[in-house]
Amino acid sequence: MPRIIKHPELRREELLDHAQALFLTHGYDRASLNDVIAAAGISKGAFYHYFPSKEALLEALAERFARQALAGVQDVFADPALDPLGRLNALLAKSRQAKVETAAEAWALFETMFRPENLVLFHRINLAASAAFSPLLVAIIKQGVADGTFRTFDPEGVADIVMQFGMATHDVVAKAIVGGSELDMDMAIEALERRVRLYEIALDRILGLADGSIRIGEPGYVRAVMTARRSNPAPSAAAASKRSR
Amino acid sequence: MPRIIKHPELRREELLDHAQALFLTHGYDRASLNDVIAAAGISKGAFYHYFPSKEALLEALAERFARQALAGVQDVFADPALDPLGRLNALLAKSRQAKVETAAEAWALFETMFRPENLVLFHRINLAASAAFSPLLVAIIKQGVADGTFRTFDPEGVADIVMQFGMATHDVVAKAIVGGSELDMDMAIEALERRVRLYEIALDRILGLADGSIRIGEPGYVRAVMTARRSNPAPSAAAASKRSR
DNA sequence: TATTATACCGACCGACGGTCTATTCTCAAG
DNA sequence: CTTGAGAATAGACCGTCGGTCGGTATAATA
Numbered sequence: 001m002p003r004i005i006k007h008p009e010l011r012r013e014e015l016l017d018h019a020q021a022l023f024l025t026h027g028y029d030r031a032s033l034n035d036v037i038a039a040a041g042i043s044k045g046a047f048y049h050y051f052p053s054k055e056a057l058l059e060a061l062a063e064r065f066a067r068q069a070l071a072g073v074q075d076v077f078a079d080p081a082l083d084p085l086g087r088l089n090a091l092l093a094k095s096r097q098a099k100v101e102t103a104a105e106a107w108a109l110f111e112t113m114f115r116p117e118n119l120v121l122f123h124r125i126n127l128a129a130s131a132a133f134s135p136l137l138v139a140i141i142k143q144g145v146a147d148g149t150f151r152t153f154d155p156e157g158v159a160d161i162v163m164q165f166g167m168a169t170h171d172v173v174a175k176a177i178v179g180g181s182e183l184d185m186d187m188a189i190e191a192l193e194r195r196v197r198l199y200e201i202a203l204d205r206i207l208g209l210a211d212g213s214i215r216i217g218e219p220g221y222v223r224a225v226m227t228a229r230r231s232n233p234a235p236s237a238a239a240a241s242k243r244s245r
Numbered sequence: 246m247p248r249i250i251k252h253p254e255l256r257r258e259e260l261l262d263h264a265q266a267l268f269l270t271h272g273y274d275r276a277s278l279n280d281v282i283a284a285a286g287i288s289k290g291a292f293y294h295y296f297p298s299k300e301a302l303l304e305a306l307a308e309r310f311a312r313q314a315l316a317g318v319q320d321v322f323a324d325p326a327l328d329p330l331g332r333l334n335a336l337l338a339k340s341r342q343a344k345v346e347t348a349a350e351a352w353a354l355f356e357t358m359f360r361p362e363n364l365v366l367f368h369r370i371n372l373a374a375s376a377a378f379s380p381l382l383v384a385i386i387k388q389g390v391a392d393g394t395f396r397t398f399d400p401e402g403v404a405d406i407v408m409q410f411g412m413a414t415h416d417v418v419a420k421a422i423v424g425g426s427e428l429d430m431d432m433a434i435e436a437l438e439r440r441v442r443l444y445e446i447a448l449d450r451i452l453g454l455a456d457g458s459i460r461i462g463e464p465g466y467v468r469a470v471m472t473a474r475r476s477n478p479a480p481s482a483a484a485a486s487k488r489s490r
Numbered sequence: 491t492a493t494t495a496t497a498c499c500g501a502c503c504g505a506c507g508g509t510c511t512a513t514t515c516t517c518a519a520g
Numbered sequence: 521c522t523t524g525a526g527a528a529t530a531g532a533c534c535g536t537c538g539g540t541c542g543g544t545a546t547a548a549t550a
Contacts, residue, residue: 011528033507043530044508050528054507123364156436157443160417164409172405191401198402198451205450206443253497278538288499289539295497299538 012050015040016064019057027117028058058124066128077136084144085213091140092166092216103228110225113170126167134159144207151208158206165199169216185226192222257295260285261309264302272362273303303369311373322381329389330458336385337411337461348473355470359419371412379404389452396453403451410444414461418470430471437467 018039022031033054037047051057076082076090113122137159144150152158172195196216203214263284267276278299282292296302321327321335358367382404389395397403417440421433441461448459 032505034505045510045531046529048508119365119368152443154439154443157440160413160440161443161447164413168405168409194399195402195405198397198399198406202406202447202451206447256497277536279536290500290541291498293539 012060015042015047015050015057016061020061023058023061023121024112024118027115028121030117058121062121062124062128065125066132069129070132073136084140084147084149085209087140088137088144088162089215091137092162092214093218103224106225107228110170130163133163137162141207149209152206161206162203165203165216169196169199189223189226192226196222253295257305260287260292260295260302261306265306268303268306268366269357269363272360273366275362303366307366307369307373310370311377314374315377318381329385329392329394330454332385333382333389333407334460336382337407337459338463348469351470352473355415355419358415375408378408382407386452394454397451406451407448410448410461414441414444418467421471434468434471437471441467 015036019031019036022035022039025031026035033044033047036057037044040047051060073091073094076087076094079087079090082090112118134156138155141150141152141155141158145152145155150158169192172192200214200216201211203209204211207214260281264276264281267280267284270276271280278289278292281302282289285292296305318336318339321332321339324332324335327335357363379401383400386395386397386400386403390397390400395403414437417437421437445459445461446456448454449456452459
């Protein structure tokens with residue numbers, strides 16, 4: 001019986017797929033290498049043929065995440081019709097919706113990000129994503145400074161703040177999702193939309209714009225994600241089936 | 246021969262001291278429980294008498310850090326002579342110098358914070374510190390809003406931004422320290438001081454103040470820390486003596 | 491002095507990431 | 521078609537890890 005041989009790159013991608021699923025559900029530390037190779041149906045020797053260590057698997061996974069995220073916003077930079085402010089707004093809106101299609105998916109992603117066992121994984125992803133996005137953001141801001149749209153003496157610093165705010169809204173949403181009860185959900189949604197508005201105005205003022213110039217995503221985005229929770233069954237019941245430790 | 250019996254609390258504090266030293270030098274994951282108990286000179290059974298797990302040791306350590314940091318800034322809140330702006334500035338200045346006495350100490354702390362193996366430890370510390378500081382910061386800002394000093398519709402959000410900026414300057418300093426060569430150190434120092442100025446102005450505008458109202462630490466603080474590096478011997482030589490993995 | 495609770499010891503456990511030797515498979519050169 | 525070199529794979533094995541457990545010594549109580 002002839003063996004099915006795949007391209008080495010495909011094999012690596014396949015391993016990354018299984019690792020991603022396991023790392024996201026159980027965390028990098030708790031998902032053991034044996035779990036990964038069992039899911040992929042290969043032996044330990046085979047794994048160590050493709051990756052030098054478990055750590056390298058994490059690194060490759062983070063790089064793939066960053067690469068995919070970057071590919072999702074390339075058209076923003078390719079569009080020559082956009083001015084710097086339009087580009088920045090398009091980028092901010094995209095970063096909210098490029099990776100996930102539905103609000104339910106967004107909810108699942110937020111829930112996953114905030115789980116403490118995923119700290120290491122998402123720290124790596126953020127590092128890789130920052131390294132990829134930062135130069136693009138800096139270029140936009142510098143262009144805006146050059147043509148008088150923005151006013152700042154530190155484009156790199158402003159770019160960092162933009163990315164911080166992006167991460168912070170994720171955190172805020174995630175915290176409310178994890179900790180919030182069903183009852184005060186409406187209050188949480190209100191607080192979150194206020195927070196997003198604060199970031200918009202803060203960026204306006206840091207960049208020397210009129211209030212209302214920066215738009216982070218569409219209005220109602222937060223509410224859509226938060227209400228998607230009700231249609232989404234609590235993942236704790238299904239996720240707790242495997243390990244307790 | 247009579248056994249020397251210590252107060253349980255002292256015993257716990259002693260364990261935390263040894264754990265702190267080992268976690269900071271080798272990281273939470275790499276420093277094994279056996280290392281900790283060997284340093285403390287006790288057995289495993291004794292350790293598990295005082296802490297239910299290694300994880301609990303980390304948690305207790307983070308709480309102690311937060312408690313100490315909070316104690317260092319209590320006088321800012323006790324001083325009735327300060328107005329909200331003065332209080333905020335005093336707090337921002339204190340957060341730079343409360344924990345460390347000399348610039349060399351600050352350098353060592355930054356260098357430690359940024360090492361990837363210390364991610365878990367400092368994440369916990371930041372969580373505990375945020376939980377402790379956030380209400381105080383919110384109270385200051387609300388007071389300022391009430392008496393007309395500050396203008397914002399989201400004091401909690403502004404408080405979060407203030408803390409984000411505080412953490413971000415740490416990150417920026419640490420990154421430059423770890424990655425920067427000796428030659429472009431002057432450029433790095435300039436970039437860092439520009440960054441701090443950006444945060445000051447950003448907070449001014451977010452809070453509706455005149456530029457120059459917010460002061461994060463003293464001028465020259467960044468330069469003092471960065472130049473302290475030269476008098477500080479590279480820690481990698483001494484630190485790499487034990488483990489490689 | 492007898493009893494009980496606390497403090498402590500260290501051999502032991504299963505699981506972990508990683509190594510190593512041996513075997514099988516693939517494909518191009520002869 | 522044969523063959524040999526190297527890629528691919530298998531899985532027993534290793535040292536170390538966090539954590540457990542049965543047992544011992546000391547302190548407090550009566």
